[in-house]
Amino acid sequence: MARLSRRDFLKTGAISSFTLLNGCQPLFGKAASKAHVVVVGGGFGGATAAKYIRYFDPTIRVTLIEPKAKYITCPASNWLFAGLTTLDQLSVNYQGLKNYGIEVVCDTVIQINAEQRRLTLSSQQTLNYDRLVLSPGIDFRWDSLHGFNQALSQRFPHAWQAGPQTELLNQQLQAMPNNGTVLICAPPDPYRCPPGPYERASMMAYWLKQHKPWAKIIILDPKRSFSKQALFEAGWKQHYGYGSENSLIEWISLADNQLVSLDAERKTLTTEFGDRFSGDVLNIIPPQTAGKIAIESGLSNSSGWCPIQPISAESSLLPFIHVIGDAGHYAPIPKSAFAANSEAKACALAIVSLLNQQAISSPAWMNTCYSLITPDHGISVANGYQVNADNSITAIKSAGGISQKTDPASLALEAIYTQSAYLNLRTDCFD
């Protein structure tokens, strides 16, 4: 019996779904389910879940709720600081998903009634669901630094959700004095995109080296170490004088002497033991939690993230709600767009199995994460992840890790792969 091949699905989208309903047999079960899955959040996780549920079973009705008409990707947004991309080039719309027969509703969910399996949107419209996929991304904890608050993020941008914040930080970088200082306040674990602050420093340094070579970037880190540290430090040494007096980048671990307050007028940060750091540009990336709707709906625990059952991505706290992406507690899988896509596919398979009353197969997650140190110097980290009998998630031991080949040709090749991987991931999620 012919089944929908991935190629056919990609080629013909909604048209093939229609054909399937009337003719061929879908991958899972007969064309009888007619269940309704609502996906909340149109980032990498939500978009992938919506698309792949339709791919696995085109008889399932899928609605995606997302307030923004276009989405600006966080991945690759650091490249803007090096002048390698624009917000326009980072933008995707939802036409690709609509072509698969996904109903895209441009609105915000204000309430989830888990008992009645019903959502209320800001327009007061209500939607019933059989299964809900929540992919709300992150929110910030604004109370971690005395003297700092949400309003001040307009002066000290986090730029950790790509868009106007990214543009604002870039404008500040370009406008600062030629010998100015940028302070990047990295967040504590766990947070979206573990190598992000360090790729950001690299991309800013790339631009500063050409335009303000007397400037300096200081990364103030609440952690003792960071993602791909050896590779970043080697790259910084090679390109930005890291470790020398005139280094463009300095990394300071404040693990035993955390930042406690901000003097907004003086643009000065103070630590527990009274050390002060002043800058011209302050990129304060606050500690993070699951997105607001997940917290308000009772899907998070004291960690601020949403516990899930790994096999199905279903919430450990509320039934029929599946949480994927940065908001979910999938540790040790890092909070990356690639991982969100991987979690979304496993979740889509599980939901389709559940709706067709079939056994759920064991998820096989993966993460690959590339970063640029210069446009021609790329590095990566990768691994596969598995669920164990005790319901824990672990990295597969025999594999993974950071780039092993660090000769110039391999690093240049990884830089090229960085850009291709970003564009292809985007296509896999949104088109």
Add this chain to the structure above:
Amino acid sequence: MKLWLLIASFGMLSSASFNSYAELNGQNIALNCFNCHNPKPAANSAIPSLTGYSQQRLQQALLDFKYDKTNATLMPRIAKAYSDAEISAVAAYLSQQ
């Protein structure tokens, strides 16, 4: 009666769709390949689409990555995560796409 038919048809379909656990696992792993190896790759993509290759060729390529028989940056680290049987199942799934 209706319910019975439904259950029976589910049973038949599941055995028809999935011959073995290995095949299932192959799909779950292989879905991750498309993140980078998109069937509709970006213009000038340095990462190839995997469409149009035989199971044998895909399997050999993955085994070569796993056992460091080929010069590559990222794939050896990924291929080492999977048993030879899983790699075979991944290749089988990909070759049918």
